[in-house]
Amino acid sequence: MMTRKKRRMWILLLCALGLGSATALTLTAFQDNLVFFRSPSDIMAERPGPDRAFRLGGLVEAGSVEREPAVSGQRPTVRFRVTDGAHAIAVTYQGVLPDLFREGQGVVTMGRLGVDGTFRASEVLARHDETYMPPEVADALKRSGHWNPAEGAAPPPATWNTMDPARPAAAGRTGS
Amino acid sequence: MIAELGHFALALALVLALAQALLPLIGAHVRDARMMASAAPLALGQCLALIASFFCLMYSYAINDTTVLNVVQNSHSLKPMLYKITGTWGNHEGSLLLWVNILGLCGAAVSGFGRELPTALRARVLGVLGLISVGFLLFTIKTSNPFDRMWPPPPDGQGLNPILQDIGLAMHPPLLYLGYVGYAVTFAFAIAALIEGRVDAAWGRWVRPWSLAAWSFLTLGIALGSWWAYYELGWGGYWFWDPVENASLLPWLIGTALLHSAIVVEKRDALKTWTILLAIIAFAMSLLGTFLVRSGVLNSVHSFANDPERGLFILALLMVYVVGALLLFAFRASAMIPTGIFAPVSREGAIVLNNLLVCSITAVVFVGTLWPMFADALFGMKVSVGPPFFNSASFPLVVPLLIAMAAGPLMPWKRAQLANVVMRLWWCAVIAFAAFFAALLLSGQHVMPAVGFAFAAWVIGAAVADIADRTAAFRTNWRNAWNRARGLPRAAWGAAIAHAGIGITAAGIAGMGLAQERMVALAPGESTTLAGYEWRLEGVRDVQGPNWTARRATITLLRDGAEVRVMEPSRRFFPIARQNTTEVAIHTNLIADLYAVIGEEEAGTGKAVIRLHYNFLAPWIWIGAAIMALGGALSLADRRIRVSAPNRAAARMVPAE
Numbered sequence: 001m002m003t004r005k006k007r008r009m010w011i012l013l014l015c016a017l018g019l020g021s022a023t024a025l026t027l028t029a030f031q032d033n034l035v036f037f038r039s040p041s042d043i044m045a046e047r048p049g050p051d052r053a054f055r056l057g058g059l060v061e062a063g064s065v066e067r068e069p070a071v072s073g074q075r076p077t078v079r080f081r082v083t084d085g086a087h088a089i090a091v092t093y094q095g096v097l098p099d100l101f102r103e104g105q106g107v108v109t110m111g112r113l114g115v116d117g118t119f120r121a122s123e124v125l126a127r128h129d130e131t132y133m134p135p136e137v138a139d140a141l142k143r144s145g146h147w148n149p150a151e152g153a154a155p156p157p158a159t160w161n162t163m164d165p166a167r168p169a170a171a172g173r174t175g176s
Numbered sequence: 177m178i179a180e181l182g183h184f185a186l187a188l189a190l191v192l193a194l195a196q197a198l199l200p201l202i203g204a205h206v207r208d209a210r211m212m213a214s215a216a217p218l219a220l221g222q223c224l225a226l227i228a229s230f231f232c233l234m235y236s237y238a239i240n241d242t243t244v245l246n247v248v249q250n251s252h253s254l255k256p257m258l259y260k261i262t263g264t265w266g267n268h269e270g271s272l273l274l275w276v277n278i279l280g281l282c283g284a285a286v287s288g289f290g291r292e293l294p295t296a297l298r299a300r301v302l303g304v305l306g307l308i309s310v311g312f313l314l315f316t317i318k319t320s321n322p323f324d325r326m327w328p329p330p331p332d333g334q335g336l337n338p339i340l341q342d343i344g345l346a347m348h349p350p351l352l353y354l355g356y357v358g359y360a361v362t363f364a365f366a367i368a369a370l371i372e373g374r375v376d377a378a379w380g381r382w383v384r385p386w387s388l389a390a391w392s393f394l395t396l397g398i399a400l401g402s403w404w405a406y407y408e409l410g411w412g413g414y415w416f417w418d419p420v421e422n423a424s425l426l427p428w429l430i431g432t433a434l435l436h437s438a439i440v441v442e443k444r445d446a447l448k449t450w451t452i453l454l455a456i457i458a459f460a461m462s463l464l465g466t467f468l469v470r471s472g473v474l475n476s477v478h479s480f481a482n483d484p485e486r487g488l489f490i491l492a493l494l495m496v497y498v499v500g501a502l503l504l505f506a507f508r509a510s511a512m513i514p515t516g517i518f519a520p521v522s523r524e525g526a527i528v529l530n531n532l533l534v535c536s537i538t539a540v541v542f543v544g545t546l547w548p549m550f551a552d553a554l555f556g557m558k559v560s561v562g563p564p565f566f567n568s569a570s571f572p573l574v575v576p577l578l579i580a581m582a583a584g585p586l587m588p589w590k591r592a593q594l595a596n597v598v599m600r601l602w603w604c605a606v607i608a609f610a611a612f613f614a615a616l617l618l619s620g621q622h623v624m625p626a627v628g629f630a631f632a633a634w635v636i637g638a639a640v641a642d643i644a645d646r647t648a649a650f651r652t653n654w655r656n657a658w659n660r661a662r663g664l665p666r667a668a669w670g671a672a673i674a675h676a677g678i679g680i681t682a683a684g685i686a687g688m689g690l691a692q693e694r695m696v697a698l699a700p701g702e703s704t705t706l707a708g709y710e711w712r713l714e715g716v717r718d719v720q721g722p723n724w725t726a727r728r729a730t731i732t733l734l735r736d737g738a739e740v741r742v743m744e745p746s747r748r749f750f751p752i753a754r755q756n757t758t759e760v761a762i763h764t765n766l767i768a769d770l771y772a773v774i775g776e777e778e779a780g781t782g783k784a785v786i787r788l789h790y791n792f793l794a795p796w797i798w799i800g801a802a803i804m805a806l807g808g809a810l811s812l813a814d815r816r817i818r819v820s821a822p823n824r825a826a827a828r829m830v831p832a833e
Contacts, residue, residue: 010520014532022536025569026543033565037558055560067776070697070783076775095695096775096785099756110562136558 035110039140040087043113050112056089056119057108057137058082065103082107082119084137086144093121106137179244182232183323186273189225189280190313192218196283196306200299204371212299216287219302222309223280230277233322234264242329246270246322252335252752254723262346263336268470268486269322271349275466276312278350278357279305286361293382300368301361308360311493319486335752338724344404352397352424356462358390359427362434363459363501366452370504373511375452380442383455385812387438391431392808398424399801410758410773412693412789414797417566422545423465429538430458433531440524444589446516447524449509450531456505460498461538467494468545519591526584533577540569578631581678582638585671586645600645604637619690628686635679639672667814674807681800687768687793695787697778703734707790709770710734716777716784724748726759729774729784733763745774745786769794 037055038048048054064081078097081088091109101107101124111121125134196218203211236244237260240253250267251260259266265274283305290298316322339345365383369375401424406414415421434454440447467490518524544561551557582604583597612630619625644650646668647660694706703712714730728746732739743761750757763770768790775785 011528014528018532018536019539022539022573025572026540029544029565029569030547030561033562033568035560035562037560067778070778070781070785072697072699072702072783074697075695076697076785096773096787099758139558 037108037136039084039136039143040082040089041084041140041144043089044087047117048113050115053110053112053122055108055110055136056082056091056121057106057134058084058089058140059137060101060103060105060107061088062104064088082109084140084144089119090117091119091121093124095124097124106134108134108137178232178235179241179323179325182229182236183321185225185229185232186313186317186321186323189222189229189276190310190317192222192225193306193309193313196222197303197310198306199303200306201303204296204299204303207296209295212295215299215302215306219280219283219287219305222306223284226273226277226280230264230273233270233273234261236323237261237264240333242331242333243325243327244322245324245326248326248330248333250336251333252723253332254752255336255341256722258343259336259341259346262343263340265349266336266340266345269316269320271353272312272316272320272470273322274350275353275357276309276316278353279309279312279360282357282361283309286364290382297368297372297379300371301364304364304367305360308364308497311496315486315489315493319489335723335750338748338750338753338755338757339408342404342408344400344408348397348400348404350397351393351400355390355392355394355397355431356427356465358386358393359431359455359458359462361386362390362455363497366455367501367504369452370501370508373508375441375448375512377442377445380438380440380445380451383451384435384438384442387431387434387455387458388808388812391428391435392805392812394424394428394431395801395805395808398428399798399805402801403798406794407760407762408757410760410787412691412771412773412787412791414688414794417544417563419545419548420465420469422541422566423468425541426538426545427458427461427465429534429541430454430461433534433538434458436527436530440516440527444516444518444524446518447528448512452509452512453505454531456498456501460494460501463490463494463497467491518589521587521594522592523584523587523589525592526580526587529580530577530584533573533580537570537573537577540573541566544569575631578635578678578682581675582635582641585642585675586638600641601638604634604641607637608634615686622690625686625689628682628689632679632683632686635682636676639676639679642672642675643669665814667811670807670809670811670814672807673810674804677800677803677805677807679800680796680803684793684796684798684800687796688791690792691794692790693788695775695785697783697785699781699783704786704788706788707768707770708735709740709790710737711772711786711788713784713786716774716782719746721748723752724750724757727774727777729772729786731761731772731786733770741770743770743772745772747774764795766795766799768792 035053035055037057040056040058043056059082061081061083064079066079068077068079070076075094076096078093078095079090080093080103081090083089091111093109093111108125109119109121110123110125111119114120196215199211199218200215202208203214233246235241236247237251238257240247240251240260242248246267246269250270251263255263263270265271283302286298286301286305290301293301362383365379365386369379398421401421402414405416406412434451437447437451437454441451467487470486470490516524544565547561548559551559582601586597586600608630611633612626615626615629616623643661643664646664647657649657649661652660692707694704696704698704698713700713700715703710705711710733712732712734714732716727716729719726719728726746726748728744731743731745733741733743741763743763745761746759748757748759749755758773761772771789771791773787773789775787777784
């Protein structure tokens with residue numbers, strides 16, 4: 001039987017070991033697996049390499065969704081453009097789009113940028129609610145000048161979602 | 177009128193909760209028997225007021241009362257009655273009302289079952305529960321009143337989000353909340369013990385059933401949520417490491433640790449301060465889960481449009497309760513004197529190791545879940561942490577946990593010999609290696625799933641070894657073993673069954689590593705093959721539902737030319753919400769799920785996009801979870817727990833759920 005002091009030391013040692021290994025695991029996994037969010041303007045400013053996956057978000061440009069004619073026995077391909085009002089990025093996606101995917105609405109996609117400048121999405125994220133605007137997308141729209149905080153409160157997400165990027169808010173394109 | 181009644185009942189509950197928070201706590205402090213005795217009737221009264229309030233809201237939903245704002249926003253007259261009723265808690269306000277209702281029920285249960293508790297302890301526990309109730313009732317009434325009126329009333333409501341119109345989701349929140357709120361009770365016990373400065377085996381005996389019950393409900397709730405995501409979202413996956421899923425996993429993990437350390441408190445009178453800390457953290461994690469879901473600070477598939485004011489309020493509540501509890505812990509924890517002494521290699525040692533590993537996993541999940549929020553707030557960095565992070569960071573911690581959980585139950589208390597454990601488990605290791613090589617060979621060199629199968633076999637084998645050891649099945653004749661098996665305490669069976677459940681879930685997860693998927697465009701009459709089956713699209717037709725229209729595909733499943741089954745996946749359109757949902761067709765034989773989804777149709781050619789999955793052992797994931805909960809329930813029915821529980825007459829006084 002060991003003394004209380006000795007036992008406490010054991011437990012503390014084990015705790016330190018557990019926490020230490022958890023921290024080490026977390027940090028190494030972070031290094032490889034953190035996924036950054038980029039808006040179309042971010043990509044135009046600094047083009048990420050094709051080896052790093054990231055999330056691209058913005059509005060689905062109105063009128064940009066094109067479905068390739070279906071070929072029997074093959075995966076369907078969809079093309080669309082994601083815009084933040086200032087710039088737009090072409091996206092291709094092989095698969096079935098989520099139920100809430102719509103032109104003019106906020107979208108977040110995950111994938112890699114091809115050498116031709118087209119974003120190859122491996123995932124198009126679904127939302128549960130049409131009045132919901134992903135916070136990163138709202139932020140990207142803010143940064144691209146769609147909403148100037150100096151001009152008052154933000155418009156409700158529902159109107160952002162249906163905003164036609166072809167006619168951006170006045171403050172938007174003049175600056176860029 | 178009914179809505180006003182509900183609102184009044186809610187306000188009444190708040191007043192009663194306030195009295196329940198103050199009188200017993202003060203009474204216990206000044207040793208006033210009458211004030212302490214007020215706790216139980218107050219808890220019962222609060223519970224009744226809350227139930228009345230809940231039924232008022234449910235009634236407003238059932239008759240589709242369009243003068244109630246909450247009904248207008250979340251219901252519609254065309255919705256089937258079942259979803260009108262379940263829609264009561266399918267929204268923010270209603271689900272909060274459910275939350276406080278369950279808290280009220282827990283309070284009533286403590287006052288009903290707790291007649292044999294020392295008077296002061298019971299008064300303090302109920303007082304702390306009252307304090308929690310006050311906070312959440314204030315929150316409900318102040319920011320999320322479900323009984324707000326709307327005038328003039330619109331002709332009809334806006335409808336419930338179509339993906340919530342599902343029986344799985346109707347049951348998911350109540351079960352999850354039973355788990356979350358159950359940890360409020362263990363929290364209240366922990367705070368009461370800190371105030372009294374005393375933790376003994378009797379305290380452990382009281383905390384254990386509550387943590388068991390909360391854990392079992394949480395297990396079921398999480399499993400149901402995962403199953404719902406599997407068949408309703410139609411992505412073919414069962415766990416996405418989504419922030420909100422993680423938010424329910426965090427209290428489950430801490431709850432698992434608490435469950436085990438409470439045994440040590442009860443049996444060996446050791447690990448007291450640690451158990452109290454776990455009880456506090458478990459409730460903190462429950463509150464965090466509520467905060468994450470209800471505030472919308474995290475980017476998740478569960479994020480509905482949310483109100484930041486509500487998020488701040490819950491955050492404030494979280495801070496008050498958790499910081500208050502931790503301060504109390506810091507000042508009072510030193511008063512707990514441990515008496516049980518044990519060697520590192522012993523049952524207690526194994527449980528400490530379990531706690532350590534489970535807490536490390538919790539830390540990893542916690543950091544991964546909250547990091548995007550902190551990175552945004554501190555550095556303005558927009559990052560997300562996805563499944564690869566959680567998989568690679570938690571896997572190295574799960575492996576030793578699974579190894580250790582096999583050995584723990586076979587060790588005696590106080591001091592164990594590793595050699596004895598190895599002697600009882602060697603054949604499990606042999607089976608695990610056999611499973612590994614068999615899986616590797618049969619699956620075609622998929623290493624990770626094979627590792628998963630090996631661990632599943634190891635854990636299930638160890639559960640069998642545990643029972644075999646206790647019944648001496650290998651050493652005596654079967655009649656003797658049978659008698660011993662019948663005489664085993666139910667808690668021993670419960671533990672072995674719950675551990676085996678983990679193994680079954682692990683096998684299911686490993687099996688899903690071998691899942692096959694195929695997405696193709698097919699014209700009617702064309703077919704494709706997947707997993708040895710031929711899937712033939714017969715056609716797509718229109719179907720009319722009560723509040724939706726649908727396109728339903730007919731897919732014939734053939735094996736070697738013979739028809740196995742007809743599957744009918746569909747895509748529903750809800751005109752009120754202008755939203756589509758996916759209705760998956762699943763054919764299961766308990767070994768594998770055959771899973772079909774219909775996507776978009778091409779105008780003109782009549783081709784439809786069909787996504788097919790062959791999900792090997794998928795049902796085992798949820799069967800395993802159900803078995804874990806069953807183990808918990810069996811433990812709960814143990815005689816030793818019931819002995820300290822009330823007599824039958826007292827149990828009957830508790831309002832039925």
